[in-house]
Amino acid sequence: MEATSRKFIKMAKIVVTGAAGFIGSHLVETLLDRGEEVIGIDQFNDYYDPNIKRKNISASHDRPNFRLIEDDVQNIDWKTLLDGVEIVFHQAAQAGVRASWGGGFRAYTERNINTTQILLEAAKEKNLKRFVYASSSSVYGNATSFPTSETTLPKPVSPYGVTKLAAEHLCGLYHVNYGVPTVALRYFTVYGPRQRPDMAFHKFLKAALHDEAISVYGDGQQTRDFTFIEDAVAANLASAEAPDAVGEAFNIGGGSRVTLKQTIEIMEKIVGHPIRINYMETSKGDARHTSADVSKAKKLIGYAPKVSIEEGLRREWEWIKALYG
Numbered sequence: 001m002e003a004t005s006r007k008f009i010k011m012a013k014i015v016v017t018g019a020a021g022f023i024g025s026h027l028v029e030t031l032l033d034r035g036e037e038v039i040g041i042d043q044f045n046d047y048y049d050p051n052i053k054r055k056n057i058s059a060s061h062d063r064p065n066f067r068l069i070e071d072d073v074q075n076i077d078w079k080t081l082l083d084g085v086e087i088v089f090h091q092a093a094q095a096g097v098r099a100s101w102g103g104g105f106r107a108y109t110e111r112n113i114n115t116t117q118i119l120l121e122a123a124k125e126k127n128l129k130r131f132v133y134a135s136s137s138s139v140y141g142n143a144t145s146f147p148t149s150e151t152t153l154p155k156p157v158s159p160y161g162v163t164k165l166a167a168e169h170l171c172g173l174y175h176v177n178y179g180v181p182t183v184a185l186r187y188f189t190v191y192g193p194r195q196r197p198d199m200a201f202h203k204f205l206k207a208a209l210h211d212e213a214i215s216v217y218g219d220g221q222q223t224r225d226f227t228f229i230e231d232a233v234a235a236n237l238a239s240a241e242a243p244d245a246v247g248e249a250f251n252i253g254g255g256s257r258v259t260l261k262q263t264i265e266i267m268e269k270i271v272g273h274p275i276r277i278n279y280m281e282t283s284k285g286d287a288r289h290t291s292a293d294v295s296k297a298k299k300l301i302g303y304a305p306k307v308s309i310e311e312g313l314r315r316e317w318e319w320i321k322a323l324y325g
């Protein structure tokens with residue numbers, strides 16, 4: 001099956017939480033381009049500059065099929081709002097591994113676990129076609145086999161990963177007990193235009209633009225499976241449509257595993273000059289390696305990542321230049 005086909009969604013009423021964030025804003029735009037009616041929810045919190053979020057959503061803001069509700073997911077009257085809604089893409093969360101230690105943890109339990117529980121409680125009374133939950137590769141922690149398949153026992157190494165896994169388990173519970181048609185997408189490091197400013201590629205390319213040194217945690221030999229934003233969006237659309245996706249969790253990766261050092265070398269070619277690196281102590285909560293086995297997603301939802309790391313980084317660079325140049 002072609003991941004971007006539009007078999008089941010036709011003029012559906014769709015809710016996207018976290019609509020002004022990196023992934024949510026792209027998803028909203030793609031859904032509107034397909035002619036869907038979309039309600040976006042975002043509280044524009046200050047985990048990073050809310051003006052960036054306003055920019056993210058600005059292209060969709062005034063489109064006729066779009067309604068933006070600026071509020072906390074926990075404050076919404078979901079029983080009313082979900083009337084007539086067919087699909088929920090639940091992207092809202094407190095992202096970021098490092099900030100999840102210490103006093104910041106409360107934001108993670110509130111925004112990741114409580115929001116999901118509130119949505120699922122409302123969804124159990126409704127007749128949704130699909131509830132797609134944005135999970136994370138961080139549920140695996142330091143996996144012992146690569147590429148890692150969904151049958152691997154999740155064992156997060158960060159408080160963030162613990163909350164993402166807890167919410168994923170809640171989705172499973174509401175599916176089994178109340179028939180909520182949940183799907184969990186375990187994204188592996190998503191990148192591209194609008195990437196969050198706390199994420200490595202964004203920080204590296206911004207530093208390269210200003211000819212500043214970058215900070216690398218650890219020796220740079222850690223590997224990641226990087227997923228381009230368009231591929232992550234395609235996975236959302238496909239998982240909302242594929243009949244066999246309900247009740248499942250899927251790895252969503254970019255199709256190749258590269259070291260952080262290799263990505264910096266690719267960036268140097270793109271930006272046209274060497275990038276100075278300051279090596280820092282490894283950060284607690286960062287998995288050493290991630291690599292997605294996407295064969296289940298390929299089989300059940302037709303997922304096939306299309307954008308290479310070279311092409312994806314080139315596109316993120318163009319966006320960084322426009323944002324800060």
Ligand SMILES: NC(=O)c1ccc[n+]([C@@H]2O[C@H](COP(=O)([O-])OP(=O)(O)OC[C@H]3O[C@@H](n4cnc5c(N)ncnc54)[C@H](O)[C@@H]3O)[C@@H](O)[C@H]2O)c1
Nearest residue numbers: 018021022023042043044045072073092093134136189190
């Ligand atoms: N970006 C990645 O590489 C990545 C990887 C794995 C998983 N994820 C998951 O994907 C989702 C989107 O991530 P992102 O990178 O786009 O993050 P993001 O921070 O850019 O977007 C999240 C948005 O949710 C909003 N939000 C948070 N809590 C809210 C609440 N209670 N009510 C209303 N709005 C709220 C924020 O204001 C923000 O705009 C998250 O669930 C994240 O955990 C992202």
